[in-house]
Amino acid sequence: MAWNEPGGGQRDPWSGNGGGEQGPPDLDEVVRKLQERLSSLFGGNQPPGGAGSSGGRSGGGGQLSTRLIGVGIGLLIAIWLLTGFYIVGPAERGVEMRFGRYADTTMPGLHWHVPVPIESLVKVNVDEVSTLTHRAAMLTQDENIVEVELTVQSRIQDAADYLFQDQDPERTLNDATVTVARVVIGQSKLDFVMTEGRGAVAVTIKERIQNLMERYKTGLIVTSVNMQPAKPPEQVKAAFDDAIKAREDKERLENQAEAYSNEVLPSARGNAARILADAKAYRDRVIASAEGEAARFLAVLTEYSKAPDVTRQRLYLETMETVLSQNGKVVLDVTEGANNLLYLPIDQLMKQTQTPAAPAAAQPSSTGPLVMPERVEPPQRTVDRERRVR
Template identity: 35%
Template sequence: MSEREYEININPDWIKMYLGKIVLGLLILVGIFTAVKTVGPEEEGVVVRLGEFDRVVEPGLNFIFPYGIETMHKIPVQRQLKQEFGFRTESANQRSEYSKTAYGDESMMLTGDLNLTDVEWVVQYRIIDSYKFLFRVRNAEKTLRDMSEAAMRKIVGDHTVNEVLTVGRQQIATSVEVLLQELCDEYENGIRIDQVVLQDVNPPDPVKPSFNAVNQAQQERETLINQAEAEYNRVIPRARGEADETIQLAEAFALNRVNRARGEAERFNSLFEAYQQAPEVTKQRIYLETMEKILPKIGNKVITDEKGNNVLPLLNLDKKN
């Protein structure tokens, strides 16, 4: 059979039948592909029917009208998202790599005392309302980025460069977080701000050595002040304690002398009263008491008779038997 005879014998109805089956199969596959949607565990699906919001579906296997009648947007409502400013994370491994190239316009800003500073920060947020996130604001993530940059520039503009670089960093981050949440509520973009973190704050590269020298001088000044306060706290309390001790000893000595003087005066008055009642007895008692105090202090005593003229009994008086 020649090639011409083979072509003539092909039935056109068969071709239409086969083409119809192929088209039908393709339509079924496209219908299944466009109708079956899987929503992840951290997501929820927002179904739009002919361009209008219809419903929100939960995670799992879901079915929608095929062929573009309904479309689904998957929103990660259970995941914390973040936006980086002034840098980008190239790889998040054990040693993360960052890139600052071409992001200087985001991070370079003016402080309240008209100084430039390079501020890198991260905004961590969550989508809490997928409907508002999709339909209240056009391109909510781009809008959030613009709001974050505006809020940071506003807050940094209210502080001096020293506050931005040193002690005011936490306060600035907190203020930006509060202001950014207020803007999100005002715009109704369905976003909740979890945290604003100042990743790094530095002076511009041309003036960085001068800023470092100033910071070092300030740190040295703080160190000297702390050392002086430590020395003050070590010496002054000790001196005050010694002064208090001296004062207390003096007061105790004065009290002792006063009490002793009063006791001696009362003793003298008692003796005087006793003397007035019995002079001879009082004289004898005073004499004996005085001799009792004096005799133990004069050492060995030898008492002889006035008529005795022999000195031999006086020899070897210190000899111990």
């Protein structure tokens, strides 16, 4: 049975006594009990009920309010301190400012600073590359006008200088590029700028721009300067194109001549070295042959001095053998007083039969007299008589 149903007896929880009539709950008593419970939770020891209950409620409420305010203030301070943590990315630098003045530069990672309004933070991307393009007509050293286009790439090197030392670093970079480009082009001749000097001009411009950036403490570093091919004014562009083409033809012919020279000279040097080597080999061969002949002659002379007759006969036989082996003559050994012997050179006749036959008798010519072929006489053979050396 519920406490507010008829016959519930003494189950009314809002009643302070054991009996009595049922009625609406006392709101002041409910508030008092809630305050007592809250006081007990936060360490209060307010005595329940009895005399001086009004003063007890008043003192408990003041203590509770004070504690709640302290807890709230503590939570706010903790949250305020937690807002001082920050993370700097790999491509960033953190610039801490204390009351608007530069304090420190932090590297990538987790850091903490005194939260706003005491200190503030600015993150700067130091890996981002900025590109600046400048195009203008400039006057060269030889008083010619040329159109130049430059592309300057830069990035932030010092975040503190970039934020506090120069009011507008990008504008300073633009002004420095214009100034340096006009000075460098004005100190160079037109042919040098338009041909082989383009790379050197770009390097000089980059170095001078960087010097100005460091002097003004802009915090920027120039990473590259690219210079497009310089162009002459449109009014004289055709003449400039002809001059450039002639210069290119000159360079091409010079390169061809250099290539031909590099090809011919090594070949000539090789031929000269080969001729010198052949001459040296011939000299050595002749000297060796002469020395051998001299040594052989001295050896024969030594033998001749020992046995003149035998040496003389041996030399004669060797000489005749050498001569007759290379001669077509035939030597017949006949006794003294014998008749001559007829020798038929069959080997020579065989050689003649293998040669082309003589032309036949010439036919009568309508334009001249008859021409007879010459008679071919057989070769004469000499029969020498030599006495056999015994």
